[in-house]
Amino acid sequence: MxxxxxxxxxxxxxxxxxxxxxxxxxxxxxxxxxxxxxxxxxxxxxxxxxxxxxxxxxxxxxxxxxxxxxxxxxxxxxxxxxxxxxxxxxxxxxxxxxxxxxxxxYLSGEFPIGLTDQQRALSATTLAQFLKSLHAFPIQIAQENGVQHDHRNMTDIALRKEKMHKFITDLALHFSEEEYHVISNYLEQLETEKVKQKHVFLHGDLHFKNMLVDMNGRVSGIIDWGDINIGHPACDLNLVYSFLPPDARSNFFKEYGDVDEETKLLARLIAILIPILIMMQAIDDRDEKLVDEAKANIKRALAD
Missing domain, CATH: 3.30.200.20 (Phosphorylase Kinase; domain 1)
Structure with a gap:
């Protein structure tokens, strides 16, 4: 069809x-x-x-x-x-x-929906260890098994911005006036058009619908690896902004290692883009719970 x-x-x-x-x-x-x-x-x-x-x-x-x-x-x-x-x-x-x-x-656990900042902070080191190790998987082995290189061209910020402007315009009725302007202003002030490509092994689609947490809100499982690819680590590091509250991010980077500002810039952009896409489908599915969680992810990603 x-x-x-x-x-x-x-x-x-x-x-x-x-x-x-x-x-x-x-x-x-x-x-x-x-x-x-x-x-x-x-x-x-x-x-x-x-x-x-x-x-x-x-x-x-x-x-x-x-x-x-x-x-x-x-x-x-x-x-x-x-x-x-x-x-x-x-x-x-x-x-x-x-x-x-x-x-x-079957992996037990719940999606991390409605967690407090304190609960989210519990996973800063856990997520850092996970991504540090995952990003060390040999690229050659991945290539030999058919894994693609950045098939979504995620380092092209200018293209992402153009699409995101259209998305938030389409979603305007589902944002408050303040929410809309905060996202719009963020995009307007983003002057970088493209970042230098990097090549690490990626999960490729890390967000709250592909994570599980235990009864304390600590991350306990990672699911849906269908977007495995070789590309910029910022694609996975978006979790630092969409999942972790601002005061837990330094603990993440202490464990993961130093990350340049260009990588952080792209990671934050993707941390806003992915929830926007989730929000679009959730609206189509009339799932208000997911809409609200996606909006909370966007707000957290924009917070310093």
């Missing part, structure tokens, strides 16, 4: 179809229930029994990403210091469903 939004599905995956695909290819799971948990831009996610989560691509662009993810994730065990999703089941399209799919152990 044609898509009117860039996050719209090109094909839908129902619970019935997911159960049929899973049970036919993995008979040991045939007796387990299949319940839809939700969807992102690229994948629909199902809980299978109480032990597994399966991700099914809902757009063609996600197919190759999922195959790469299936190859790379098992290789990261010595480079990832937070629990993450390692695939156990590798399925292929059938019953007119055109894509591969993956199954992982």
């Amino acid at each position: 044609g898509s009117s939004n860039q996050w719209d599905a090109e094909w839908e995956v129902s619970e019935e179809l997911a159960h049929k695909l899973i049970s036919s290819q993995f008979p040991q799971l045939a007796s387990k229930s299949v319940k839809k948990l939700g969807h992102g831009w690229d994948n629909t996610v199902f809980l299978v029994g109480a032990e597994y989560v399966f991700r099914f691509p809902r757009r063609e662009v996600a197919i190759n990403r999922l195959r790469i993810e299936g190859k790379i994730l098992p290789m990261l065990k010595d480079y990832v210091s937070i629990t993450y999703s390692v695939p156990l089941f590798f399925g292929e399209g059938d019953y007119d469903y055109p894509a591969p799919f993956l199954g992982y152990p």
Whole structure:
């Protein structure tokens, strides 16, 4: 079907179809229930029994990403210091469903929605250790397994600004006048047009919908690795601004290491861009809880 939004599905995956695909290819799971948990831009996610989560691509662009993810994730065990999703089941399209799919152990935890600044600060060192180690994964191994270089051209700030101006104009009715002007003024004052490219291994899509926290609000899991790529560390370092409150950022950098101002500038920009994109889809889905959390992420990213 044609898509009117860039996050719209090109094909839908129902619970019935997911159960049929899973049970036919993995008979040991045939007796387990299949319940839809939700969807992102690229994948629909199902809980299978109480032990597994399966991700099914809902757009063609996600197919190759999922195959790469299936190859790379098992290789990261010595480079990832937070629990993450390692695939156990590798399925292929059938019953007119055109894509591969993956199954992982279920990771317990909740999305970090509505946390206090004190709770967020608990994870500053944990996140720094995670990203420092992840960014050290050998680029050559990533390349040999098909990982792309900065396929979204994230270092082009001028292009990001142009798109963000359009996005916030489209979203104007969902911001207060003050919120709109704060974002608009930030973009107007951003004079850098492009930053120098850097090349590290990235998760590529770190935000509050791809993180899990424990009952104390401490980060306990990282999920959805479908945007793995080689690119600028600022893409992952956006969490320093979107997730951590200002007074916890110095603790992050003490552990992660020194970062130049250009990297910080790009990281903050991405920390505003990603929640704007999440907000757009959440409005389309009429999910006010996600809209509010996305706006809180933007406000935190703009705070000094």
